[in-house]
Amino acid sequence: MSSLAHAATAGLNGDAKTPAYSKILLLGQRRSGKTSAKETVFMNLPPKQTFYLESTPRITKTRFESIVPFELWDCPASTSVAALGVPLTEISSLVYFIDVQDTYNVPITKFVALVLDCLRENPDIHFEVLVHKAESIPEEYRIENFRIIQNRLSDELEDVGIDLREVQLNYHLTSVYDHSLWEAFSHIIQRNFGADFLESCLNLFCANSQIQKAFIFDIATRIYLATDSSPVDPADYALAWDYVNTLRQLEPLYSPKGRTGPADAWGTSIVRLNSSTTSIVIAYWQLNTHLAVVAILPAETYRERVALIDYNLVYFREGVQEGCELLASGGDAMRD
Amino acid sequence: MGKSGSGKTSMRSVIFSNNPASLTSRLGATNDVEQNHVRFLGDLILNLWDCGGQESFMDSYISSQQSTIFQHVAVLIYVFEVDSASNLAGSAEKDKDRERDVSYYRSCLAALARYSPEARVFVLVHKMDLVREHRTEVFQKRVKELERESDGVAITTFGTSIWDESLYKAWSRIVHTLIPNAKVLAKHLTTFAEACGATEVVMFERTTFLVIATSSTSTATSSELLASTNGAQAAEPADIRNSTGSTSPNSLDPTRYERTSELIKAFKLSCSRSQRQFQATVMQTATFTAVLEELTRNTYILVVVHDDEIETDAIRMNIIAARSKFEQLQSVSVTAS
Numbered sequence: 001m002s003s004l005a006h007a008a009t010a011g012l013n014g015d016a017k018t019p020a021y022s023k024i025l026l027l028g029q030r031r032s033g034k035t036s037a038k039e040t041v042f043m044n045l046p047p048k049q050t051f052y053l054e055s056t057p058r059i060t061k062t063r064f065e066s067i068v069p070f071e072l073w074d075c076p077a078s079t080s081v082a083a084l085g086v087p088l089t090e091i092s093s094l095v096y097f098i099d100v101q102d103t104y105n106v107p108i109t110k111f112v113a114l115v116l117d118c119l120r121e122n123p124d125i126h127f128e129v130l131v132h133k134a135e136s137i138p139e140e141y142r143i144e145n146f147r148i149i150q151n152r153l154s155d156e157l158e159d160v161g162i163d164l165r166e167v168q169l170n171y172h173l174t175s176v177y178d179h180s181l182w183e184a185f186s187h188i189i190q191r192n193f194g195a196d197f198l199e200s201c202l203n204l205f206c207a208n209s210q211i212q213k214a215f216i217f218d219i220a221t222r223i224y225l226a227t228d229s230s231p232v233d234p235a236d237y238a239l240a241w242d243y244v245n246t247l248r249q250l251e252p253l254y255s256p257k258g259r260t261g262p263a264d265a266w267g268t269s270i271v272r273l274n275s276s277t278t279s280i281v282i283a284y285w286q287l288n289t290h291l292a293v294v295a296i297l298p299a300e301t302y303r304e305r306v307a308l309i310d311y312n313l314v315y316f317r318e319g320v321q322e323g324c325e326l327l328a329s330g331g332d333a334m335r336d
Numbered sequence: 337m338g339k340s341g342s343g344k345t346s347m348r349s350v351i352f353s354n355n356p357a358s359l360t361s362r363l364g365a366t367n368d369v370e371q372n373h374v375r376f377l378g379d380l381i382l383n384l385w386d387c388g389g390q391e392s393f394m395d396s397y398i399s400s401q402q403s404t405i406f407q408h409v410a411v412l413i414y415v416f417e418v419d420s421a422s423n424l425a426g427s428a429e430k431d432k433d434r435e436r437d438v439s440y441y442r443s444c445l446a447a448l449a450r451y452s453p454e455a456r457v458f459v460l461v462h463k464m465d466l467v468r469e470h471r472t473e474v475f476q477k478r479v480k481e482l483e484r485e486s487d488g489v490a491i492t493t494f495g496t497s498i499w500d501e502s503l504y505k506a507w508s509r510i511v512h513t514l515i516p517n518a519k520v521l522a523k524h525l526t527t528f529a530e531a532c533g534a535t536e537v538v539m540f541e542r543t544t545f546l547v548i549a550t551s552s553t554s555t556a557t558s559s560e561l562l563a564s565t566n567g568a569q570a571a572e573p574a575d576i577r578n579s580t581g582s583t584s585p586n587s588l589d590p591t592r593y594e595r596t597s598e599l600i601k602a603f604k605l606s607c608s609r610s611q612r613q614f615q616a617t618v619m620q621t622a623t624f625t626a627v628l629e630e631l632t633r634n635t636y637i638l639v640v641v642h643d644d645e646i647e648t649d650a651i652r653m654n655i656i657a658a659r660s661k662f663e664q665l666q667s668v669s670v671t672a673s
Binding site: 243249254256266268270272273274276279280 | 536588589591592595599603607609610611612613615616617619620621624626640644
């Protein structure tokens with residue numbers, strides 16, 4: 001198992017230097033949910049409170065110092081590409097919000113114009129379309145509406161002569177009330193960050209501990225930064241996200257005020273779930289101040305191999321910590 | 337009981353039918369009386385009468401159906417909508433509405449006094465989430481008014497909202513009064529807490545995840561749960577904070593029971609969405625260890641320990657050992673009712 005630590009460094013050496021701050025733009029029509037999304041995902045605003053948010057009058061930049069440093073630019077609806085004040089080559093992702101209940105014509109035309117502007121200067125930019133506020137329409141129609149918007153957008157883009165195969169464009173159906181928004185942002189952040197070393201660590205850890213599926217979460221934002229290379233079942237992610245969400249709200253309830261434990265006492269939580277066929281265990285292990293791994297495995301495996309898993313976990317944690325330190329010193333972006 | 341649209345059925349659906357709060361907007365109005373039998377703690381059957389609030393129904397409850405409705409009532413829950421608009425223009429329409437609501441309330445109390453004088457009265461000032469500022473002030477004002485209207489009947493008031501933990505708090509207290517040997521349970525939980533070296537032990541009902549009883553290293557908590565006279569207003573958390581603060585070793589978040597109910601219930605809901613059932617959880621952080629495990633067929637127990645030398649497995653062993661005792665206690669409690 002000691003090879004884990006090596007895997008971490010090896011994976012990292014292959015990476016290019018991370019740029020200081022990846023810039024992510026949030027764009028979209030008025031009241032399409034840009035600020036709501038930012039506040040709930042990154043500032044821990046309860047989803048219900050987003051109702052009271054005021055509209056954003058000017059571009060607000062927020063920096064995040066997780067293991068992937070990035071900057072979110074929350075732009076008012078009127079923002080044009082020229083108004084950004086930085087060359088588009090510096091922007092890594094453009095997140096465009098479309099309210100699912102809106103009439104799609106205006107936002108789609110605007111988005112097409114935006115794509116044309118961007119591609120002229122920076123063909124590598126990632127376009128992420130969030131079809132937002134999914135909760136506002138009944139579940140049966142959600143996917144259908146999502147497809148309609150997706151097709152309309154693709155058609156319009158092709159009409160203006162854009163080859164969709166050459167554009168990095170992704171669609172997400174999101175809502176602040178469930179994990180979908182976090183899943184979308186997970187993909188957005190992951191595209192800006194070479195998570196290879198985390199993934200190879202996870203692969204080794206899972207293979208050697210007989211874990212079905214594991215995610216590395218950023219604790220503060222509940223975004224997952226990496227997962228092992230087996231395919232992601234959305235239900236697994238939903239469950240893992242819900243668990244992390246529950247834990248971080250439960251924790252402060254029973255923590256005595258003004259008392260902190262030893263610095264290296266990383267949190268551990270296990271939950272057992274039953275179903276008609278198999279019972280599973282979801283385990284949450286904190287890796288360092290920012291990260292935690294959430295693993296899903298059969299309850300039986302966990303019972304039989306708990307010692308092995310704990311042993312592997314020690315090396316896995318070490319590997320990830322070392323990798324993150326290297327990333328920090330190499331990328332000179334970690335400031336804590 | 338309460339005025340039409342005040343949120344009675346919504347509340348019932350959140351607590352007893354495991355529906356998320358966001359789905360309550362789809363509920364229709366209740367016609368006449370909807371009777372519901374809810375199994376609580378397995379054998380204790382709560383008979384919920386969800387009374388439709390339209391005026392025609394209300395009139396008939398008070399007149400022709402009075403003897404049926406108000407006989408053998410253990411608990412009357414009257415739901416008022418907190419009306420945030422009252423701060424603004426007190427339009428004549430609103431005032432009238434309110435007056436009518438209060439007069440129905442008074443008639444209900446009168447009928448109750450006649451047919452089931454033993455019944456406890458809980459008044460919920462509901463939809464507190466609609467009040468954005470000065471929540472406590474608005475609530476206090478409302479409570480004063482209502483107490484004045486109750487003609488000396490002892491009432492317990494809660495400010496509630498289906499969007500946060502306050503609803504769990506109110507219902508936990510309500511069911512607490514219905515469990516005959518709650519005191520005995522609390523005493524045993526305290527003994528159990530001492531045996532585990534635990535800071536605190538909390539017992540939850542399985543389906544609703546309402547708090548049934550809690551232990552405490554002090555006797556304060558259990559008496560608090562029972563204290564429910566006019567004076568003990570739930571939305572005033574200060575009394576709880578003070579009494580536990582001095583005796584309990586750690587000053588923990590005063591809303592923790594309700595919050596736990598709410599969180600675990602939400603998590604159970606998301607588990608069931610992926611066809612799984614929540615079974616047990618163990619949580620270790622830098623400062624505490626918490627074990628949430630099935631205790632009896634219809635209860636869960638949460639043990640919180642603030643001592644990192646106590647192994648979680650030891651706690652689980654204790655829980656397993658205590659199972660039969662609590663199983664027995666519970667069957668006593670149910671047959672006694």
